[in-house]
Amino acid sequence: MEDWNSFLLPYEQAVDELKVKFRGLRPQFAIDNDQTPIEFVTGRVKPVESIQEKLVRRHIAEDRIEQDLQDIAGVRIMTQFVDDIYQVVDILRKRTDMTILEERDYVTNAKPSGYRSYHIVIEYPVQMVTGEKKILAEIQVRTMAMNFWATIEHSLNYKYDGVFTPELSERLERAADAAFKLDQEMSEIRAEIHDAAAQRDKEA
Numbered sequence: 419m420e421d422w423n424s425f426l427l428p429y430e431q432a433v434d435e436l437k438v439k440f441r442g443l444r445p446q447f448a449i450d451n452d453q454t455p456i457e458f459v460t461g462r463v464k465p466v467e468s469i470q471e472k473l474v475r476r477h478i479a480e481d482r483i484e485q486d487l488q489d490i491a492g493v494r495i496m497t498q499f500v501d502d503i504y505q506v507v508d509i510l511r512k513r514t515d516m517t518i519l520e521e522r523d524y525v526t527n528a529k530p531s532g533y534r535s536y537h538i539v540i541e542y543p544v545q546m547v548t549g550e551k552k553i554l555a556e557i558q559v560r561t562m563a564m565n566f567w568a569t570i571e572h573s574l575n576y577k578y579d580g581v582f583t584p585e586l587s588e589r590l591e592r593a594a595d596a597a598f599k600l601d602q603e604m605s606e607i608r609a610e611i612h613d614a615a616a617q618r619d620k621e622a
Contacts, residue, residue: 422466425483428544428551429491433461436493436542436555443509455502455509457562461493484553488520488539491555496562499605500525503536503559510538510557517541519554525564531587532594533568535560563597 440459447454464472469490472478478486497503503525511518520539528534536559544551560568571590575582582590 426463428553429463431544432491432542432553432555433463437461440495455497455505457496457498459495464490488554489556494558496565500601506559507536532591534564561601563601567594567597
């Protein structure tokens with residue numbers, strides 16, 4: 419790759435556009451006095467060093483980067499509750515400004531490490547001065563508890579080169595389970611509060 423800056427430019431534009439679009443959903447829920455399923459949105463373009471490392475690790479030729487690397491552009495949508503994840507996914511499925519190519523539900527089907535998140539690979543059209551360019555991007559939808567665990571686990575993985583003893587791996591998995599149980603408990607509490615409020619309004 420001779421010019422990484424030029425190559426990554428459409429990915430940077432895609433991340434910027436998607437962040438604005440997804441953040442713009444929040445006030446739309448507020449207008450209808452609805453609780454927004456989106457807490458906050460972040461995004462990033464994968465650093466060149468990470469791209470190069472992944473090319474080597476997965477034996478991907480440079481001329482196949484655009485087709486075989488799905489997460490050069492990444493957007494993360496955080497929610498408060500597990501149910502909100504699937505509400506966000508339904509919203510994304512209805513959009514006409516992107517095409518969903520693949521969905522991976524690691525919320526219901528956690529990875530062996532304990533990792534939970536909902537991954538969506540999209541094809542997104544970016545309008546460049548030379549014309550339209552369709553790129554691949556990955557959207558991750560997860561609760562704040564899931565994000566806390568994933569962020570810490572990723573940091574530890576990077577710091578220690580992924581060398582975890584079986585005991586540490588088991589402890590991380592237990593921590594992921596604890597985070598998910600917290601998510602479930604908070605969802606149940608929200609449901610009970612909602613039911614109690616509905617009953618109160620009915621009796622008023």
